[in-house]
Amino acid sequence: MQFIIVTGMSGAGKSTVVHILEDIGYYCIDNMPPTLVTNFVTLCQNSNIMMEKIAFVVDARSGDRIMRLADEIEEFRKSGNKCEVLFLEASDETIIKRYKETRRKHPHAKGGLLIDGIAMERRLLSEIRTRSDYIIDTSGLLTKQLREKILALFESRKKYESINVSVVSFGFKRGIPLDSDLMFDVRFLPNPFYEPDLKELTGLDAPVRDFVFKNRETQTFVDKLHDMIEFLLPQYVEEGKMQLVISIGCTGGKHRSVALAEELGSFLREKNYYTVVSHRDIKLEQGVKQ
Numbered sequence: 001m002q003f004i005i006v007t008g009m010s011g012a013g014k015s016t017v018v019h020i021l022e023d024i025g026y027y028c029i030d031n032m033p034p035t036l037v038t039n040f041v042t043l044c045q046n047s048n049i050m051m052e053k054i055a056f057v058v059d060a061r062s063g064d065r066i067m068r069l070a071d072e073i074e075e076f077r078k079s080g081n082k083c084e085v086l087f088l089e090a091s092d093e094t095i096i097k098r099y100k101e102t103r104r105k106h107p108h109a110k111g112g113l114l115i116d117g118i119a120m121e122r123r124l125l126s127e128i129r130t131r132s133d134y135i136i137d138t139s140g141l142l143t144k145q146l147r148e149k150i151l152a153l154f155e156s157r158k159k160y161e162s163i164n165v166s167v168v169s170f171g172f173k174r175g176i177p178l179d180s181d182l183m184f185d186v187r188f189l190p191n192p193f194y195e196p197d198l199k200e201l202t203g204l205d206a207p208v209r210d211f212v213f214k215n216r217e218t219q220t221f222v223d224k225l226h227d228m229i230e231f232l233l234p235q236y237v238e239e240g241k242m243q244l245v246i247s248i249g250c251t252g253g254k255h256r257s258v259a260l261a262e263e264l265g266s267f268l269r270e271k272n273y274y275t276v277v278s279h280r281d282i283k284l285e286q287g288v289k290q
Contacts, residue, residue, distance in 0.1 A: 002026075003041065003081060004055040004154065005073065007066075007128055008088030009121060010107055011095040013138040013146060014057055017088065020150045021055045032056040034069040038076050060121045061107050067124060070131045086153070087125075087132035089178070092118055094139040134243050137179045140280040148276045153243065163237050164274045166245045169203070169261035171253025171281040180247040182232075184225065184260075189218055192255040202282055203258025212259045222260070226267055233273065253281030 004026065006014055018028045032040070037056055044051055060066050076083055090098075095118055099106055106117040129135065136149055152164040168177050176183065192198035192208050201208045212218055229246070236244055246264065250256040258279050265277035 001041070001044070001051065001081075002053045003076075003083040004053075005037070005069070005083060005085045006055055006057045006088070007059050007069065007085065007132070008125065009090055009095060009118070010060065011098045012088035012090040013141075014059065014088055016143060016146060017086070017150055018055065018057060020147050021053075021154065024053075024151065024155045026053040026055040026154075027051045028055045028057070030057045031061050032058050033062055034058050034065050034072050037072060038079075041076070041081065060124045064124070067127060070128045073128075073131070084134070085128070085132040087129050087135045089129070089135065089137050091137075091139045135179050137177065141278065145276065145278050152274045152276055163233060163241060164243050165233075165268055165276070166243070167261045167265045167268070167275060167277045168245060168247045169253055169257035169277075169279045169282065170247055170249045171251060171257070172249050173251060174253065174281050176249070177245070177247045177280060179245050181245045182229075183247045183249065186221070186248060186250050186256045186260055189221070189250075189256050190215055191251065193252065198255070201255075203255050203260075203262065203279075204282075208255050209259045209262075212256055213263075218260075222263060225264065229264070229268070230271065233271075253279065258282055 004021065006017055006021075008014060015030075018030060022028050029040070037058065040056075041054070044054065058066065058069055062069075073083055073085060092115060096114055099114060106114050107121075134153055136146070138146055141149070149166060152166075168180070170177055172185070172187070189212065192201070192211050195211065198208050198211055203209060203212065213222075233244070248257045248261045248264070261277050261279065265275045268275040
């Protein structure tokens with residue numbers, strides 16, 4: 001049997017992930033008390049019910065019991081069961097926005113300030129977050145992009161090399177992506193922002209890509225980046241790492257980083273690595289509400 005524990009912050013997208021897992025054949029159970037996970041698995045193993053893939057949502061709705069989840073998982077694994085832990089998080093601003101839109105109550109606000117409930121939940125989940133196999137920050141992700149990440153982790157791994165890669169473009173002025181494993185600063189390259197014909201375009205547009213890649217410095221950087229990433233990925237696989245987040249940043253996250261993230265994504269796909277490319281700040285820089 002395959003087991004996944006889905007946990008993380010309220011408002012970070014656990015319900016969406018459950019729907020995606022159900023679509024690929026997982027039997028999903030929401031709001032499972034941490035202390036019942038092992039008992040439920042034992043029941044399944046001793047029954048005639050054929051369930052090969054099971055996902056549990058275990059989160060801070062369990063109250064203080066969630067703090068025991070990390071130890072429960074360790075005991076579960078010691079008994080010979082394989083269990084992967086997926087932790088979903090989002091920025092305070094994103095969570096507040098989502099709760100305002102849905103008008104639902106946060107499980108830890110208890111009639112008080114929403115921001116205080118979020119802070120309490122982060123404290124309760126801090127231990128399990130450090131022990132999670134995968135951490136996905138959904139702050140800037142569309143549902144389609146989140147789906148791609150989940151499929152890359154739990155469905156498509158047999159079709160590709162045994163590590164999944166996320167390439168993220170971003171703007172330094174909006175902060176560094178929290179889940180970055182490798183980060184590259186491309187602000188040293190000539191900036192299309194200062195070209196009147198290119199300012200309103202993005203790194204997805206051919207004129208911007210041509211401007212970025214016509215520079216000798218860009219070609220040199222790309223060659224060295226390819227060489228380093230191609231060397232590192234097998235080393236990470238050897239160490240058992242299954243997910244790698246590569247972040248590429250420029251000033252605003254609209255031009256240079258976007259073009260280079262797309263190029264790196266194409267290179268990795270050619271090398272048979274399942275790769276998802278996303279652009280965290282491109283819509284923000286275009287003034288589009290994300």
